[in-house]
Amino acid sequence: MKKVFLVITILAVIIICAVVLWNISKARTFQFFGEIYPRVNTNEKVVALTFDDGPTIKTDEVLSVLSDLNVKATFFVIGADLEKNMSQGQKLVGAGHELGNHTYSHNRMVLKSYDFVRQEIEKTDSLIREAGYKGEIFFRPPNGKKLFVLPYYLNQHDRKTIMWDVEADSYPEIASSSEMITKYVMGNTKPGSIILLHVMFDSRNESVKAIKGIVTGLKQKGYNFKTMSELLKYNISS
Ligand SMILES: [Zn+2]
DSSP, X not given: OHHHHHHHHHHHHHHHHHHHHHHHHTOSSOOSSSOEESBOOOSSSEEEEEEESOOOTTHHXXXXXXXXXXXXXXXXXXXXXXXXXXXXXXXXXXXXXXXXXXXSSOOOBSSOOHHHHHHHHHHHHHHHHHTTOOSOOOBOOGGGOBOSHHHHHHHHTTOOEEOXXXXXXXXXXXXXXXXXXXXXXXXXXXXXXXXXXXXSSGGGHHHHHHHHHHHHHHHHXXXXXXXXXXXXXXXXXX
């Protein structure tokens, strides 16, 4: 009987630990090592528009929308996509946007070896430099997932993890309509917000369409759009 109780207790502890670690792995505000920003702590009406994945053939369309709106954004690119579409990456840099590192393969960076993490990050950094980007390269984990090794590596190399606090097109019921995406962003953005959108795939036409409404709507409310490196300058450490 004692043995059964012990086994049940051990199993319960393992399950609780697994649940806690799983929640930590997807937390936007906490990681075990290094700096992480789900938003920037400021009272000023400044926000950053960030785009994940790509670059793909959708780049030209997105660039034209942003150019019409006179907004500079931050693109967290996938190394493998950038390698295939280097000219699109160069266009992003040429237009004055910032490039961030979203790993080479877009694998979940949990339970991966130190060497795997290093290669994913360094290979993508080199490609970003090849695209001509000269600024600080921020990092965003695929699917926002990180646990031990990734934050450890990033911290060792003085790298900042950039998450988000406004995520409109990850919820299928909102992502299917540009009006809903815009409404969600308008309702959830506050000073220092980091807005995340996915615009690099054909399935994301509604997200591309939403950019105009988001930018004009937030500008009407007095917001200014900043790149990630500009936005971080507004951060008041608490
Ligand atoms: Zn992604």
